[in-house]
Amino acid sequence: MTVTLADVAARAGVSSATVSRVLNGNYPVADGTRTRVLRAVDELQYVVNGPASALAAATSDLVGILVNDVADPFFGIVASAVQSEMGGEGVTGAGQKLAVVCNTGGSPERELTYLTLLRRQRAAAVVLTGSAVEETAHSTALADRLRHLAAGGTRIVLCGRPPLPPRSGTTEQPPAPAEDGVVTLTFDNRGGSHRLTAHLLTLGHRRIGYVTGPADRSTTRHRLEGHRRALGEQAPEALAEAERLTVHGGAYDRSAGYDGALELLRRAPDLTAVLAANDTVALGVCAALRDRGLRIPEDVSVGGFDDLPFAADASPALTTVRLPLHEAGARAGRLALGLETPPPGDVATVRADLMVRASTAPPAPR
């Protein structure tokens, strides 16, 4: 029914092995032969049978990208950056990967499910993005699954996630980073957050509210840690209050920011700055402050995180911590394809730079 390799071979007057070699381009083939084969491919409108190819080669063209929330621009940027690296040298030719995004909705179970499904498909690689759930049972289950996948030949790249916890079961293991083929690109959340808070402290702020992301996410914890460390270093007296000035947002969304800011204002009407889990949350914070009649940055400074495209366009333009999402995604894509050599120890930390814009200013004099 459908055209097969053999049909193409017959038409081109060669063996199917030769056709395969032309298509995969990993073996010397005389120019004349190649041309003839390609013409036959074209004339017959041949399209490789992916499953057959995957079965024989023990790996498919699929690359999975796991995201928490497909609607969040953070993931959109990373995912499209990964995809942009997948383009092969033409559609009929082999080597073209199918990058598919799998939306976990932040659910650990769905994450595991997708991983199994991708393993079943013998995916060439999977890129996991976004914050990891901290709950231990899940994270070790996840780590095991990932190592299992890696052992089966699937390349694993963690992008914007903390490195895997050490292998379970072997608790005796020294703190060796376990060369298990899982590559990690982790953002410097602690450092970025530290710099942002330090910036506020330097401006003179002492009462700084913080609306975090979901409490069970690694990212939330890391950003909070950076914040607290900066406080401890530059304003130990403010540290004492930090707990009270921290509100845990239930999600990385606008309304978490809005509600969080209102709650902060209730607890400490005299705060002079608010930091948000990320830019989206920061937007909500700004809205709430404005609704309370506060001006930004004259009355209250606001800081975000991520530097999503809208941060620079917001009014006032948002001071935030820039995460090079596109760059990191592209690198993750190349790593997934094996086009780039993994960093030493298989872990690289991606820098997080402070972007000072209009939403932060010295606190108003009392």
Next chain:
Amino acid sequence: MTVTLADVAARAGVSSATVSRVLNGNYPVADGTRTRVLRAVDELQYVVNGPASALAAATSDLVGILVNDVADPFFGIVASAVQSEMGGEGVTGAGQKLAVVCNTGGSPERELTYLTLLRRQRAAAVVLTGSAVEETAHSTALADRLRHLAAGGTRIVLCGRPPLPPRSGTTEQPPAPAEDGVVTLTFDNRGGSHRLTAHLLTLGHRRIGYVTGPADRSTTRHRLEGHRRALGEQAPEALAEAERLTVHGGAYDRSAGYDGALELLRRAPDLTAVLAANDTVALGVCAALRDRGLRIPEDVSVGGFDDLPFAADASPALTTVRLPLHEAGARAGRLALGLETPPPGDVATVRADLMVRASTAPPAPR
């Protein structure tokens, strides 16, 4: 290396045929045997080899979902609804589909590329969402490709798209809907738009601005048609002005709405209502109006389209046309899986209901 069917069979003391039958559940197997097999599967942590299975069965577990823009909530809702129908009866068991979303970025070429890639993977089905590009060369190429896929056994569902144009090449064909296995769920864009405009006219509005979506999209045209038809019916005198009061937005985004509204205000400072291509655009329209010091709905009424979640939460709550996205997506998913029988003629129109909320009111008396 990895566990195969034969390993499971050996462990359970049966043949691999039996294991396959247990896993696929499409053949009588004695209870005792089934239990033994399932235990073996469990003990060995067996995971089906998807490619092998796909090769033998001539169809894979993959279901593709093509979306214009993964970051647009419209597509997010549809895609997750489709996915929600995919859940099989367990991960190791067969029948669990892998629903993957492919982000075309609205580009016809990428759409075609993804279709080829999905064909290569012998996808079980593909769901295409969102507006179609109207450019003829592409749309017939697309139609051919889709019919090709359908002929190859892949189920095709168009969700929120117009039906395919008639088969190319056979121009002689009578207007028969061509039973080619491509199922379409199309939104009643014309009707919805008609109702919305009629609502404004009934309120007394006569100068109604319109910020459309990208000009080359079917959805844009259909919504505009409904709008014009309502004008023609209830206010022929307003129709004459319609052209001047229409601004073509370059995208379905906020800034298109913002810019569009400013342009409209320039052309007709006395307009009393503005309709937007969709809710996102409407948000931009509202922002622009407010920035010009106009109150909604006292000075200007605003209408959206789609009824995305934020429409009801906006202030003022947005009058809009509700598209049952989740419902349509779920149905598309079932259709893709063959769980639901296609509508007669393979085309169903999904209703679009008017949702009157706070953003529309009678025009201020002169």
Next chain:
DNA sequence: TGGCGCTCTGAAAGCGCTTACCGACACTCA
């Protein structure tokens, strides 16, 4: 009790590709 039908299971033939292995041929170099 023999024959029939029913339920369950096994043997084996592919599905369409990749790739190890080998042979053919054309050179080059001594």
Next chain:
DNA sequence: TGAGTGTCGGTAAGCGCTTTCAGAGCGCCA
């Protein structure tokens, strides 16, 4: 000129499943 070397192409053995076909076992009725 014959061995050595390198380039190219064919042969055929799988990859791990699904599924057809046939057969085994068994209860039942006549």
